[in-house]
Amino acid sequence: MRKTLWSLLLLGLALAQGRLEAGAYLGPRVSPTLEAGLALGEGEVLLRLQGDRGALGYLGSLSLGPLGYLAYGLQGEVGEGGLGGAAFLEGGAGPLALEGRLGYRPRRAYPLFPEEGAFGRLSLRYRLAPREVAGFLLEREGGLRAEATYVLREEATYTLGLGVGAWPYLVLGWKGEVGEEGEVLDLSLRLGGVNRLEGGVYLGEASLLFTLSHPWAGSLLLWFGDLGLEAGFREAPYAWVRYTWRWP
Numbered sequence: 001m002r003k004t005l006w007s008l009l010l011l012g013l014a015l016a017q018g019r020l021e022a023g024a025y026l027g028p029r030v031s032p033t034l035e036a037g038l039a040l041g042e043g044e045v046l047l048r049l050q051g052d053r054g055a056l057g058y059l060g061s062l063s064l065g066p067l068g069y070l071a072y073g074l075q076g077e078v079g080e081g082g083l084g085g086a087a088f089l090e091g092g093a094g095p096l097a098l099e100g101r102l103g104y105r106p107r108r109a110y111p112l113f114p115e116e117g118a119f120g121r122l123s124l125r126y127r128l129a130p131r132e133v134a135g136f137l138l139e140r141e142g143g144l145r146a147e148a149t150y151v152l153r154e155e156a157t158y159t160l161g162l163g164v165g166a167w168p169y170l171v172l173g174w175k176g177e178v179g180e181e182g183e184v185l186d187l188s189l190r191l192g193g194v195n196r197l198e199g200g201v202y203l204g205e206a207s208l209l210f211t212l213s214h215p216w217a218g219s220l221l222l223w224f225g226d227l228g229l230e231a232g233f234r235e236a237p238y239a240w241v242r243y244t245w246r247w248p
Contacts, residue, residue, distance in 0.1 A: 018044070023228070023242025025050070025111055028235075033112055033242060046075065050112045053079030059088075068093035081107030095127035111240055115141055135161070145194065147171055159188070167193025179203075 018038040025031050031051040038045045043060030057075030064070060073088035086103025101121045108116035122138045131154060137147040149161030149171055159173030169192030178185045184202040196213040205225050211232075212218040219232030226244040231237075 017248060019244055019246045021242050021244040023240060025238065025240045027110060027238035033240070035112065046073075048112050050109055051080070053077060053109045053113055055084075055113070057086075064093070075103075077105065077113070080109070081105075084113075097125045099123040110234065110238070137163075149173075163190065163194060165193050169193040169195075 018036060021033075021035045023033045025033050029051070032049075034047075034049040036047045037059075038047070040058070041060075043058055046055075046057040046059060048055040048057075055075050055077040057073060059071070059073040061069065061071040068091060070091040071089070073086075075086045075088075077084035077086075084103065084105035086101060086105075088101050090099045091097070099121070100123070101119075103115065103120070104118050105113060105115055106117075108114055119141045120139070121141075124136045126134045128134055131152060133151040133153075135147075135149040135151065137145075137149070139145055143165055145163055145165035147161055147163035149159055151173075152158045156174060156176030159171065161171035163169045163171055169190050171188075171190055173186075173188040175184065175186040177183065178201075181204075184200075186200045186202070188198045190196045196211065198209075198211050200207060200209045207223045209221040209223075210219065217232070217234050219230060219234070221228065221230040226246070228240070228242045228244075230240040
C-alpha cells in the first residue's frame with residue numbers, strides 16, 4: 001500500500017500543478033511527514049503520508065453566482081489501527097456562512113492525523129449588520145463543546161462569547177494592527193471550563209503562532225515564507241520542521 005501511494009504521488013508531481021510540503025516530526029516517535037496538493041480541474045487532489053498512515057482526498061468548490069459559494073472535500077485513510085475518513089463542507093449565502101466537518105479515525109498520529117475516534121465540527125456565522133456577526137460552534141474532539149459568540153469589527157475586531165463543555169467558559173478575542181507597517185496581532189482566550197490562549201503575529205512573509213492550554217500543553221510555530229519551525233508540548237515534547245515547494 002505504501003509503495004502504491006508513493007507511486008501515485010510521483011506520477012502526480014510529474015503531471016500536475018501543485019504543492020509539496022515535506023518535513024520531519026520529532027516526538028515520542030520520529031517520522032517523516034509529507035503532504036501534496038495536485039490541481040485537478042477546478043479542485044485539488046490531496047495526499048498525506050506519515051509513518052504507517054496515509055490519506056487520499058479531494059477538495060472542490062462550486063460557484064453559485066449571486067446565491068453564494070460552496071466548497072466540499074472527502075478524505076479516505078488507511079494505516080495502523082484500520083480505515084478512517086472525513087468529509088468537509090463549507091458554504092455561504094447572503095448573511096449566512098457555515099462550515100462542517102465529520103470524520104472517524106481509529107488511532108491518532110501527530111501531527112497530520114491528530115484526532116482519534118469520532119470527531120466533528122459545525123460552525124455557523126450570521127451577519128447581523130455590516131460590522132456585527134453572531135456565531136455558533138458545536139465541536140466534538142475528545143469531548144463535546146458548544147460556543148456562542150458576538151463579533152464587532154471597528155478599527156479592531158472584538159469577540160465576546162460563552163461556551164460549555166464539561167463546564168461553562170468565557171470566550172474573549174481581539175484582532176488589530178499593532179505596527180506602522182501593517183503588522184497584525186490576533187488573540188483568543190477561553191477561560192473557565194476550557195482554559196486556552198491562542199495568538200498570532202503576522203509580519204508580511206513571516207508569522208508567529210502560539211498556543212497555551214491547561215491541562216498543560218502548548219506550541220510555538222514560526223513561518224518564514226515556505227519554511228515552518230514548530231516546537232511544543234502535547235503529551236510529550238515535540239518539534240516539527242517542514243518546507244513547502246510550489247510549482248510551476
